Amino acid sequence: MIKRRTLLSAIGAGLLGAGALTLHPRQRGAPHGAYFARLSNALRAAGIATPTMVIDRDRLLANARQVRRNIDPRMQLRLVAKSLPCLPLLDDLVDRMHTRRLMVFNLPYLQQLAGQRPELDLLLGKPLPVAAASAFYTGFKGGAFDPARQLQWLVDSPQRLAQYRDLARQRQLQLRVNIEIDVGLHRGGVASAETLQQMLAIFQSEPRLQWSGMMGYDAHLSKLPDLPGVRAGALADAKRIYQEYAALATRTLQPAGLILNAGGSPTYRLHDGSATANEVALGSALLKPGDFEIDALADLAPAAFIATPVLKAPPQFQMPDGVEWIGTLARTWDVNQRRVYFIYGGNWLADPVSPAGIAASGLYGTSSNQQALLGSGAQQLQVDDFIFFRPRLSEAVLQQFGDIAVMEAGRITQRWPVLAAMP
Numbered sequence: 001m002i003k004r005r006t007l008l009s010a011i012g013a014g015l016l017g018a019g020a021l022t023l024h025p026r027q028r029g030a031p032h033g034a035y036f037a038r039l040s041n042a043l044r045a046a047g048i049a050t051p052t053m054v055i056d057r058d059r060l061l062a063n064a065r066q067v068r069r070n071i072d073p074r075m076q077l078r079l080v081a082k083s084l085p086c087l088p089l090l091d092d093l094v095d096r097m098h099t100r101r102l103m104v105f106n107l108p109y110l111q112q113l114a115g116q117r118p119e120l121d122l123l124l125g126k127p128l129p130v131a132a133a134s135a136f137y138t139g140f141k142g143g144a145f146d147p148a149r150q151l152q153w154l155v156d157s158p159q160r161l162a163q164y165r166d167l168a169r170q171r172q173l174q175l176r177v178n179i180e181i182d183v184g185l186h187r188g189g190v191a192s193a194e195t196l197q198q199m200l201a202i203f204q205s206e207p208r209l210q211w212s213g214m215m216g217y218d219a220h221l222s223k224l225p226d227l228p229g230v231r232a233g234a235l236a237d238a239k240r241i242y243q244e245y246a247a248l249a250t251r252t253l254q255p256a257g258l259i260l261n262a263g264g265s266p267t268y269r270l271h272d273g274s275a276t277a278n279e280v281a282l283g284s285a286l287l288k289p290g291d292f293e294i295d296a297l298a299d300l301a302p303a304a305f306i307a308t309p310v311l312k313a314p315p316q317f318q319m320p321d322g323v324e325w326i327g328t329l330a331r332t333w334d335v336n337q338r339r340v341y342f343i344y345g346g347n348w349l350a351d352p353v354s355p356a357g358i359a360a361s362g363l364y365g366t367s368s369n370q371q372a373l374l375g376s377g378a379q380q381l382q383v384d385d386f387i388f389f390r391p392r393l394s395e396a397v398l399q400q401f402g403d404i405a406v407m408e409a410g411r412i413t414q415r416w417p418v419l420a421a422m423p
C-alpha cells in the first residue's frame with residue numbers, strides 16, 4: 001500500500017514539475033537584424049556614442065510620397081508642426097510634399113516660423129489666449145510674412161472671438177480667423193448652431209475680422225471600439241456636423257477660398273474630398289512612432305528611432321544585495337531575465353525594438369540615467385553595442401536628444417537641430 005502511494009505521489013510531483021517547466025516563459029530574442037545592424041554601423045562610422053534620435057530619411061521620404069499618393073488630388077495637406085518639431089525636417093517635408101501649409105500649436109513656434117520661414121501659411125491648431133495673440137503682434141518684427149494673409153488664428157467661442165475683435169480694433173489689425181468646431185471629439189469648439197450664429201454675427205459686424213474657414217479635429221474616430229455601426233456612425237455624424245456648420249456659415253458670410261481642415265494621422269484616410277473638408281492635417285504619420293502602429297497607417301514605415309549604447313553587460317542579472325534571491329528566482333523562472341544591460345540614459349516614452357527580446361525590468365526599478373534592460377542573452381549584446389527604441393510619439397520625444405542624426409543610404413549625412421520643447 002505504502003509503496004503504491006509513494007509511487008503515485010512521485011508521479012504526481014513529476015507531472016507538476018513537468019507542468020511548471022512547460023509554463024516557463026520561452027526564450028526570446030536574437031541579434032540585430034540587417035536594418036539595425038546597418039544603422040549601428042552608420043552611427044559608429046559617424047562617431048556617435050550617446051543617446052541619439054535618428055531619422056531614416058529614406059523611409060521618411062517614402063512615407064511622404066505614400067501620403068501624397070493617398071490624398072492627391074482630392075485633399076490639400078497641412079503639416080502638423082508640433083509632431084515634427086525641427087525646422088530642417090519641416091523644410092524637407094514642405095519641399096518634398098509641395099505644401100506651404102503648417103499647423104502651429106504654440107506662440108514660440110508661431111514666432112519662429114513667421115520670422116524664419118516667411119513663405120509659409122500658418123493655421124493655429126488650438127485657440128491661444130488673446131494675450132498670446134497680442135504678444136505675437138508686439139514681437140513681430142515685420143518682414144516678408146504677412147499675418148493678415150498668411151496667418152489664421154483659431155477661435156472656439158463667441159467670447160474669444162469678441163476678444164480677438166477688440167484686439168484687432170485696438171491695434172488696427174486685419175485678422176483671419178478660423179473657427180474650431182466640435183465634430184464629436186468633445187475637446188471644445190463650437191457645439192451648436194446658436195453659438196456659431198453668435199460668432200457669425202461678430203464677423204458680420206467687424207470688417208477687421210475675416211472668417212477663413214473651420215477646423216474639426218476627429219481623433220476619436222480611430223479610437224472608438226470596432227463594434228457594428230459605432231465607427232461608421234461617428235464618422236457619418238462628424239461629416240454631417242461639419243457640413244451643417246459650414247453650410248450655415250457660408251450662407252451668412254459668403255467668403256472665398258475657405259480652409260476646411262479635418263483629420264490627423266490616424267484619420268486622414270477617412271477624408272477623400274467627397275464631404276465638406278478640403279484639407280487634412282498630419283504630422284506623426286510621417287515618422288510613424290509606436291502609437292501610430294494602426295491599420296490605417298499600414299502602408300507607412302517607422303522612420304525615427306532612439307539609439308543608445310550599452311554601458312554595462314554583466315554575466316547575469318542580479319537584484320541588489322538584500323534581495324538578491326528575488327533576482328535568482330526571476331532568472332531561474334524566466335530565461336529572458338538572465339542577462340541585464342545597463343544603457344546610456346533611458347526611461348523615455350519609447351519601447352525597445354532591437355535587438356529583439358529585450359525589455360525593461362519590472363523588478364529592478366527604472367532610471368533615466370542607466371536604465372536596466374533584461375534579455376535572454378540570445379541578443380549577443382556587448383558593451384558599446386547599440387540598443388534601439390521606437391518612440392511612442394514624435395511630439396516632445398523628438399526633442400529630448402539634441403540634434404537629430406539623419407541616416408540616408410546607410411550613412412549619417414546630416415545633423416538637424418530641434419526646436420525647443422514647448423507645450
Ligand SMILES: Cc1ncc(COP(=O)(O)O)c(C=O)c1O
Binds near residue numbers: 125217263264
Ligand atoms: C487639431 C489637430 N489636428 C491634427 C492633429 C494631428 O497631428 P498628428 O498627425 O501628428 O497626429 C492634431 C494632433 O494633436 C491636432 O490637435
